[in-house]
Amino acid sequence: MTDGLDSDVASADDVAKRRDDVAARVRTHAGEMARELAVLQGGDYGQRTFETDDGDWTLKYEAGDVQYLRYEPSSGSEIYVVSSKQPPEPGPFERALEDYDAFVEVFNDHIESFEGLFDDAATELPAVASAAELAAERDRILERIREVATAMAQQLHRYDGEYGTYRTTVSGTRWELKWDGDAVSYLRVGGSDGTYLLSQYGPAPAPEVRRLVGDVGAFVSSFNEDVADLEADLSRVSFETTT
Structure with missing residues (x-):
């Protein structure tokens, strides 16, 4: 009945370290997107949701940095890929990463859609009357x-x-x-x-x-x-x- 007490406990250190390394890279990458979104939308804070074929990604920023990146798959529970509270669980994190490239592509399309927006904007404005x-x-x-x-x-x-x-x-x-x-x-x-x-x-x-x-x-x-x-x-x- 006590034979199991002599068995070695499997270590999760390697999995956690790999998860933390990938999460840090994702956070840095998402931080770059947050800064670009802040430049586009203006203001010190805000958020926007981007839709892919497999789910919705919500990027929230404050002071030019990412506050969180949340993935809501078409089925299943939401996943905080980037969060200030705790790192994501390895399993849900891996699932979210399978759709991450699609999210980045949708994000880039959104930013690029504004190119040339002001090409025809009037730059010659009427003189202001003096009071x-x-x-x-x-x-x-x-x-x-x-x-x-x-x-x-x-x-x-x-x-x-x-x-x-x-x-x-x-x-x-x-x-x-x-x-x-x-x-x-x-x-x-x-x-x-x-x-x-x-x-x-x-x-x-x-x-x-x-x-x-x-x-x-x-x-x-x-x-x-x-x-x-x-x-x-x-x-x-x-x-x-x-x-």
Whole structure:
């Protein structure tokens, strides 16, 4: 009953070494295909499936190198010919290699099918219109608005404190001027989600300036009216003393 204990155990070292050598060669070869596929498809990662008569091969790449090469035969289980997890089993690996040449041929046909793709592509493109004059006019208008808003900020600083926000409504839209000392922090139209005509972050878009510039005069007039009303109210204040 124990005679088998004296028998030598067959070694799988030779088979595993041969498998590992072939797998390393396949990985290097598949890595070359992955780099070519990455160049063609663009991007840092992606995958593509190639169909042969006997199955489907899926090549996945990342950062210009192969992530895995999977073979799905017409019948039977899928085989990871190249994988980051573990080497393939010798039997399934050998089966996949029988179709490997056909896979490479299909891959090469795919790459070569793009030859001459751009032969008739237009290389003479229309000149791009310059926005320099438009931007300069936008900046000129905004500079004038800033001058007026700064004058308002100076008056607000004089009679309403070191900093604050002046609010009014023009054509049904809310206008807000925030000042800090004699300087304008921002001029915003349309509430918190509105357009900053003036701010510290950069000029407003030209279309928005064009849309709103016509109401700047009404905004200033509303401010002047508010100041005039305040002056009239203050003029009616009297102090009576008794003796």
